[in-house]
Amino acid sequence: MANIEFFDRTMLEAMSLLAESRRYLTDKAEAESQKMDLEQGLANSMETMRLVARLTQVLAWLLTHRAVHAGEMSIAEATVPDRRLGGRDLCAKDSSDAAKTLPDELQSLLSRSHSLYLRIARLDDQATARAEINTKVSGGPRPQ
Template sequence: MALLIEARNYIAYHESIDQRRLPPHVRLQVSYESMRVTSRLTQVMAWLLAQKAVHAGELTIAQMASEDYALSGGDICADPTGPENEELPNGLRSLLERSHRLYMRVARLDEMVRDEAARAVG
């Protein structure tokens, strides 16, 4: 949640200030990478809410094993590029790195949960 709030604050308040002094091609990269942070965090939050629903008894393990509740966005979200780009503002680079680490941790958890759910169902 702290990372989500930090990302929201960066995008809402700091991104436009950081972009004013950047050349147009870097501003485009900032917009793209900000969307990648948003995508990662959105996917993680959706996955966590589905897990919460399973633990609350609102979803079954069989439902959880379906693709509807899998962590998605892998092609974009799992891509680790961005933090090494020194043209990007430091705040965004930090968000990119930390959101990637979080997404990859949740991807490993998703794989474990799905394997366990498949064993329980099948």
């Protein structure tokens, strides 16, 4: 039961962060980016894309594992390479130093999305390890 409660809280956190990011991007980001010089504007665009990529990857992973919790998919199916948390090269990178010149609200969103992404990355690694152990115990091949 605690596992489901943790999962539900994490899903709510991700959805809340997504809604907050959407509000920021639709209400403030354009006006703030117009005040930036070219270099800062490029950094702003890159970090905004990183924010969106993190949230997209996290939500896709959470929805997949919601299906596991609901019994609609096995852990082995959920941990095939195409369903694992993606974008690690881009999303796991700590860009807080590069983002120091960006608006405070964007810095906050980036920091929180990075923390959430790293948490989900650890869960993804744990789920994959668990699936591999289950496969070895059952003796069957892992679905691809």
